[in-house]
Amino acid sequence: MDLKPANPNERRQYYREEWSVKDVPDFIRKSLIQREFGFDHMGRGPNDRYRVFQNIEYLRKFMRYRAPFAAYSSVAFYHKPRRRDGWIKAELVFDVDAKDIPLRSCGCANVCEICLGQAKEIVQGLVDTLSGDLGLSDIHIVYSGRGYHIRVQDDLVTRTDSDVRSQVLKYIVGSEVPRSEYSHDGMKYNLEHFTIPFAYPKVFTDRVKQAILSLDPSMELDGVNMKLIKDAIKHRRLLENDQWGIFRKNIGPQRYAKLVKGIASLNLTLVDAKVSIDLKRILRLPSSLHSGVSMKCTLIKNLESFDPFEDAVPNFVFERKD
Amino acid sequence: MVSISFLNPLSPEGKDIVRELGSFEAISQDIPELRNIVTHNPSQEIVDDDEIPSNYLELALKRMEWYIKKKNDRNFNARRYSFLADPAITKYDVISFYLLCQAIGVKFGPNSRENRVMVEAQGDLVQERLSKLHVDEARMMVEQSLQLLLADDRVHWTFFEELLSSRKIQLTDLILDQGELILDQEDFIQRFGPKIQHRNPLSMYQLLIGDELKEVIMVKLIMQATEDYIKQVNEKARIMVEPNPILLELADQLAEVLSEPMQRYGYGSNRGGGGPMKIGPLNPLAFPPCVKTAMEGIKSGGRNDAIVLFMTPFISYARLYPDVFRMNVTKRVSDQDPNLEIVENEILPLIYEAAENCQPPLFDDQPQEKVNINAKLGFGMHPSLKLEHEGETTWYTPMSCEKIKLHLPHLCKPDDVCKKIGNPLSYYNRMMWVLEHQENENSDDGEEDSNSGMGADSLSDVGMDSGDENLGEE
Ligand code: SF4
Ligand SMILES: [Zn+2]
Numbered sequence: 102m103d104l105k106p107a108n109p110n111e112r113r114q115y116y117r118e119e120w121s122v123k124d125v126p127d128f129i130r131k132s133l134i135q136r137e138f139g140f141d142h143m144g145r146g147p148n149d150r151y152r153v154f155q156n157i158e159y160l161r162k163f164m165r166y167r168a169p170f171a172a173y174s175s176v177a178f179y180h181k182p183r184r185r186d187g188w189i190k191a192e193l194v195f196d197v198d199a200k201d202i203p204l205r206s207c208g209c210a211n212v213c214e215i216c217l218g219q220a221k222e223i224v225q226g227l228v229d230t231l232s233g234d235l236g237l238s239d240i241h242i243v244y245s246g247r248g249y250h251i252r253v254q255d256d257l258v259t260r261t262d263s264d265v266r267s268q269v270l271k272y273i274v275g276s277e278v279p280r281s282e283y284s285h286d287g288m289k290y291n292l293e294h295f296t297i298p299f300a301y302p303k304v305f306t307d308r309v310k311q312a313i314l315s316l317d318p319s320m321e322l323d324g325v326n327m328k329l330i331k332d333a334i335k336h337r338r339l340l341e342n343d344q345w346g347i348f349r350k351n352i353g354p355q356r357y358a359k360l361v362k363g364i365a366s367l368n369l370t371l372v373d374a375k376v377s378i379d380l381k382r383i384l385r386l387p388s389s390l391h392s393g394v395s396m397k398c399t400l401i402k403n404l405e406s407f408d409p410f411e412d413a414v415p416n417f418v419f420e421r422k423d
Numbered sequence: 424m425v426s427i428s429f430l431n432p433l434s435p436e437g438k439d440i441v442r443e444l445g446s447f448e449a450i451s452q453d454i455p456e457l458r459n460i461v462t463h464n465p466s467q468e469i470v471d472d473d474e475i476p477s478n479y480l481e482l483a484l485k486r487m488e489w490y491i492k493k494k495n496d497r498n499f500n501a502r503r504y505s506f507l508a509d510p511a512i513t514k515y516d517v518i519s520f521y522l523l524c525q526a527i528g529v530k531f532g533p534n535s536r537e538n539r540v541m542v543e544a545q546g547d548l549v550q551e552r553l554s555k556l557h558v559d560e561a562r563m564m565v566e567q568s569l570q571l572l573l574a575d576d577r578v579h580w581t582f583f584e585e586l587l588s589s590r591k592i593q594l595t596d597l598i599l600d601q602g603e604l605i606l607d608q609e610d611f612i613q614r615f616g617p618k619i620q621h622r623n624p625l626s627m628y629q630l631l632i633g634d635e636l637k638e639v640i641m642v643k644l645i646m647q648a649t650e651d652y653i654k655q656v657n658e659k660a661r662i663m664v665e666p667n668p669i670l671l672e673l674a675d676q677l678a679e680v681l682s683e684p685m686q687r688y689g690y691g692s693n694r695g696g697g698g699p700m701k702i703g704p705l706n707p708l709a710f711p712p713c714v715k716t717a718m719e720g721i722k723s724g725g726r727n728d729a730i731v732l733f734m735t736p737f738i739s740y741a742r743l744y745p746d747v748f749r750m751n752v753t754k755r756v757s758d759q760d761p762n763l764e765i766v767e768n769e770i771l772p773l774i775y776e777a778a779e780n781c782q783p784p785l786f787d788d789q790p791q792e793k794v795n796i797n798a799k800l801g802f803g804m805h806p807s808l809k810l811e812h813e814g815e816t817t818w819y820t821p822m823s824c825e826k827i828k829l830h831l832p833h834l835c836k837p838d839d840v841c842k843k844i845g846n847p848l849s850y851y852n853r854m855m856w857v858l859e860h861q862e863n864e865n866s867d868d869g870e871e872d873s874n875s876g877m878g879a880d881s882l883s884d885v886g887m888d889s890g891d892e893n894l895g896e897e
Contacts, residue, residue, distance in 0.1 A: 236579060236602015257581045257602075265587045268594040277595045283630040290630055297631070298618040300598045300605075323825070324842070366825050374829065 104211055104394035106144070111417045112168040115390050119416055122161040124388035126400045128192075128241060128254055129174060130157055135189065137175040137182040139383045144170045144392065147383060153183045170392045173383035176252070185381060190259035193266060194384060195273070196376040197224050198248035203367045204315045211394070212247050217409055219315065223371055224249045225404060226311065230273045230304050244399040244413050246391025250384060263378040270377045272301060275308030276369040278361055294361075295345035305365075306345070312364045313337050322363035329356050390415060425510040425560060430549050430641075431568050432520040433648045440517045450522070450669055453477050457515050461506040468502035480673055482512070483519035483526075487680050490544035494752070507548065508555040520545070522673060524649065528656025529666040530674035534814030536755055537674075538653050540681055543752075546646040553638060565637050569606070572644045578604045583640075591643045598631055606637055682761075705742050705769070709854035711847040713827055713834040718773075720780025725831055730778045730785055731792055733831060735799045736819040739770050741851050747820060748846065756800050756818055763808055766800065821848045 107115070129136065138160075139150040149169075154160040164172065176194050180187025199205075199212040199220040207215035224242060228251060231237045239254040253259075258269070271277055279294045279302045294302040294309075316334050318327070332352055339348040349357045376382055385391065387400045397413045428437030454477065461467060461475050469475060476482040489504040506512060523541055531537040553561045573582075579602050586592045598605045600614050608628055616624040660666055710718070714737055721729045740747055743759040743766075760766055774796060778785035785792055794804055802808045803815030823846045827835050844850045 233601065234599045236599075257579060261581070261584055262588050264590065265584055268587050272594045277593070279595065284635070285626075285629045285633050292627075292630060296622070297627070298620075299615045300600065300631075301595045369825065370829060 104396070105421075107390060107392040107395040107415075107417070109168070111395070111415075112170065112390060112392055114417050115415050116165050116168040120164065120388060120390070122157055122164070124400075125157070125160070126241065126243075126387050128252070129387070132178055133157060133160070135178040135180075135182055137177070137179065137185055137383065138386075139173040139175075140167070140169040141171040141173075142167065142169055147171065147173050150383070151183055151185065164389070169389070172386040172389035174386050175381065175383050177381050188380065191380045191382075193253040193255075193258045193261070193269065194376055194382070195227060195251040195270070196245070196248065196373040196384075197227070197251070197371065198245070198373060200247055201370065201373065203370045204312055204317065204320060206315055206317055214410065217248070220248045221404065221407070222311070224251060226307060227251060227273045227372070228404070234300065234304060235269065235272070242401045242404055243385075243387045244396075244401055244407065244409055245385050246394050246396045246398050246413070249401075252384075263380060266378050267374065270372060270374060271369070272304065274368045274371045275301075275305040276365050277301075277305075278358075278365045279305050293345070293349065295343070295349075308368050308371075309361060309364050310340050310343075312367065313340055313360075322360075323366050324359055325363040329360055332356075333360055425556065425564060426513050427564065427567055427571070428517050429510050429513045430552060430564060431571070431645050431648070432517040433645070433652060434568070434571055437517045437520075440514055441521050444518055447667055447669055450479050450518075454479070454515065457482065457512065460509060460511045464506050464509050464511075466502060467505040468500065470503070474503060476506075479515060479518045479522055480669070480676075482515055483523045483673060484676055484680055486516075486519060486523065486548065487540065487544055487677060490540065490547055491681060491683075493547070508552050510552075522670070523677070524653050525656050526670045526674040526677060528653045529660045529670050532657045533650070533654040536758060536814070537677060537681060538650065539753070539755075539814075541653065542646050542650045545649045546642050549642050549645055550638075558634075561638075562634055565634065565641050568641050568645075569637060572641065572648070576607060576610075580604055585647055586643050589647075591646065592639065596636070596639075598636070604640075606632060606640070608632075705738070705773070706855060706858065709851050709858055711841065711850035711854075712836045712838055713824075713831075713847055714851075716834050716836065718777050718780070720777060720782060722782045725833065726778075726781045726785050727789065727792055727795075729831055729834060730774065730781070731795045731799055732819070733822055733827065733834065734774050734777050735796050736821040737847055737851075738773050739766070739800055739818070740821050740848055742770055745848060745852050745855070748848065754818070755813055756802075757810060757813055763810070766808060771796075821846055 133154055133156065136153075137150065138152040138154060139147040140152065141147040142149060152163075154163070175182065175185075175191075177185075177191040178189040179185060180189060197220050199216040202216055202219055202223070205216050205219065207213050207219075209216060228240055228242065231240055231251070231253060237253050237255045237258065241252045241254065243250040243252060258265075261269075279297075281291055281293050283290050283292055295306045297303060297306075313333055314337060316330060316337070318331055318334060320330065322330060329352070336348050336351045339345075339351070352360065376384070385398045387398050389398050390396075391398055395415065395418050396409065397415055399409075399413045401407045401412075426436055427434045428440060431437065432440075458475050458477050462469065476485045485504065486507065489507055492499045493501070507516075527535065527537045527541055553564070556564065580587075580594065580597060580599055581602075583592060583597070583604075587594055598611070605611050605614060608625075611628045611632060612624050615627075619627055707715075707718070714734070717729050717734050739756065743756060744750075744754055747754070756766060757763065775786075778792070794806055797806070797808055798804050798816045799819045800808070801813050801816055801818035803812040805812050822830075824835065824837075824841065825845065827847070840850055840853060844853060
């Protein structure tokens with residue numbers, strides 16, 4: 102399926118015949134009047150901002166009549182959303198864009214089934230960490246049209262500042278190599294991350310594994326030369342059975358440390374950091390049309406069974422004659 | 424038995440001690456017993472009778488002097504302050520602690536350098552005291568303090584929000600399960616035991632959590648509580664009519680104690696190998712490629728970020744505090760440049776020059792960016808640099824290379840030196856060292872010594888060190 106932009110007629114058709122205001126997720130409808138909305142009418146970025154809808158009916162009308170190129174709403178809740186003033190709280194958001202996945206094996210120009218599949222796998226991992234380690238439960242996943250948004254609504258985190266958010270980000274993506282030296286009673290011990298099957302070292306191990314399994318000889322990693330990448334690929338089958346010790350031995354401990362450090366810094370780019378630490382950002386409105394690729398931004402009920410090419414394609418795409 | 428308030432004066436026990444004291448009357452009176460304790464401490468070294476604190480106020484100043492000297496004086500002699508780790512002084516120490524907090528709260532407020540030094544000093548003092556106790560006793564004290572501080576044995580990590588936000592602790596250092604912080608041994612074994620193979624869960628507990636993590640958390644919580652208390656005093660003081668003159672006087676003396684070593688020692692180094700990085704005029708020859716590019720001006724997008732978020736921290740730290748990552752001690756601009764002369768005459772002109780070289784020149788269409796530059800230097804969102812605003816924002820540390828590559832990729836054109844560093848500031852330090860070495864040895868091989876003791880960017884080698892809420896709002 103090719104991902105062509107939608108023309109104005111198609112957009113209109115979508116908002117008249119297919120879109121329903123009921124598709125706007127509850128977590129947005131409930132807080133409608135506290136959010137800022139933004140729109141892109143021309144396909145040049147959202148420049149119609151600071152919009153507020155007093156009730157869902159106004160939003161419905163706006164969407165139907167204007168059929169925007171793209172629609173957004175703020176992750177922040179405000180007392181005065183029209184002026185982006187009186188900040189109350191903001192959802193904690195992670196944006197995994199398939200196009201920006203650091204280790205893409207598909208090499209496509211935009212997005213395709215392969216990288217979207219990869220993005221989904223990454224999202225699954227991040228969500229597991231958010232709920233497992235970090236004990237958050239009010240988590241929504243949205244297909245964005247080119248990737249996924251994870252939107253966390255738990256009261257525990259919606260009032261936190263950018264610094265705390267960046268710490269959460271670093272934790273869930275595994276961008277910090279866990280220390281391997283520990284001491285007790287004046288003795289020093291070595292514990293590699295993969296020998297600790299819980300908490301952050303485990304998260305890190307999972308992310309590193311995911312990365313090494315998708316390494317490609319043509320890829321560049323900070324501080325890692327080609328030979329090292331090749332060797333990692335050569336031995337990576339060991340990781341499928343979690344034989345980390347042998348893998349590390351084959352690579353050599355010092356080179357292993359380099360490899361892992363390179364991957365850690367790469368992991369930081371799994372998620373668009375700017376989105377997560379910005380407390381006033383606007384994010385694509387679930388249910389709206391991503392006109393650039395003619396796909397629906399969709400709230401996902403079941404990530405495992407979700408298939409963007411099944412569940413997020415608007416009807417007009419099937420009616421196209423070309 | 425050591426009292427819990429010896430570590431945490433804000434504990435209920437500590438509060439009782441303050442309550443018993445009652446009024447301010449007794450504050451400046453001589454306390455023979457205190458002198459007695461000090462002079463009888465077996466490891467105490469006394470050179471001059473004046474060094475013995477004889478009342479609460481003097482003890483308070485000694486506490487701070489200890490910290491400042493320890494940090495700055497290369498000839499620091501710990502034995503002259505042995506009494507500070509003697510549990511016998513607890514009663515007096517607690518009062519001194521409160522006096523300090525109140526003096527700072529009343530006179531300087533929560534954003535002051537005095538506040539910061541006090542909080543850090545308290546943290547160090549707690550650690551120092553623990554290290555002097557017998558292992559078992561220290562362990563018990565930590566255990567007890569934590570129980571008081573955490574109030575509940577089930578603590579969600581968001582409880583540490585403030586500590587995480589101020590980066591006193593890292594989320595990745597905590598052992599978490601279902602959102603809860605795991606500190607307790609039984610809890611640990613119950614939750615993780617079944618997952619651990621080929622190892623003894625108990626010894627794993629001792630390594631991962633054991634005494635160390637508990638101690639860190641306790642210390643940081645006490646620091647946070649101290650900070651909160653000072654803030655609270657400050658808020659009350661603003662409503663109150665007149666602060667006690669004794670407190671104001673203590674505040675003045677404290678300011679003296681804090682400023683003296685700055686003049687005497689500049690800022691020094693007592694950690695790690697190698698001497699301190701010298702502060703001095705900037706040498707553009709040592710600038711990394713990204714800074715050179717930015718100096719020539721940004722031609723297209725990303726002008727604001729390049730000047731405000733990238734150049735401002737780089738130029739200011741390179742000039743005033745090139746050692747920041749190695750020292751791992753946060754400072755303010757005025758700690759290094761008390762009258763802001765260097766900032767006004769050297770740093771801002773250079774940043775403005777880079778801004779002027781942009782196309783179009785940055786301030787032509789975005790004059791408000793000057794305010795943002797001031798904010799990144801730590802002076803809040805104000806059009807001019809005023810000491811009274813310092814601390815409203817933090818002095819941003821230079822972005823790591825990694826972050827530059829993410830946010831300002833067009834600036835980064837790495838050369839060979841770049842391979843060895845993680846932050847442009849380390850590049851600068853390294854090159855400064857090389858350049859100096861070349862001069863000194865008068866030889867032209869630029870081969871550098873890998874043991875130069877530089878480039879350990881402990882503070883922010885990887886990732887998102889400075890909170891950049893301004894990055895790309897769209
Ligand atoms: S590697 Fe670092 S120091 Fe070198 S040009 Fe890039 S950002 Fe600058
Ligand atoms: Zn693809």
